[in-house]
Amino acid sequence: MIFHHTQSIMGKHAIIDLSGCDSDIMRDRESILERLKQAAQIAKVTVVGHFEHYFSPEGYSAVLVLEESHLSIHTWPEYRYISLDLYSCNLETDFDAVEQFLAQEFKATTVESQLLKRKFSPTPVSAPVSLVQRLMGRRC
Template structure:
């Protein structure tokens, strides 16, 4: 069976700490990243934690785009999962720029079905 979806985990380092702590900026950047990728936004939800960080997700027709930020570490973890024709590269490049990230590490996975672990 071929993969049902593609899952991209990205870690952004050296980000602008002020941007990572700004609920509206993170929300807007995530929505723009989803749209830039060609995804169809269904809904979204974001939350600012006190004193640090923002977490949230954009639900797209093709699956989801999620983020967790740590301004005190200038770090953001991003999770982009799609089972459709979405340009994740374009969306993540836009998000990286919006957060002022200096570095990026990625892990790409193909999803469905995973192989079971035998004990």
């Protein structure tokens, strides 16, 4: 058996809260999805699909499924608040640029964020080292 005693970073996860946003922009659902797609381009991640949901009387959620993981947005126009998540296993993803872009686009007056390193401790494996190395070298 092979034991690895160190933790590996699988990705980074940004949790971003935007407050004091422009509620008129937040009610334009098509432009929200477009802004989210622009943020993905800025982050240099690859969008492979998306899902969106409209709430009544207002509010919107969308998730971009990324080759590298996901980017999600949840809006509350009545509170002028937006909650965002960006998780990417590409450690070169530019989280700061995404935060700045979306804060500017939604005219947020307050931005709070956290950047988490998503880690795991590999479990013992009985595979040859070369196979483990190949698996650990994959994109995500």
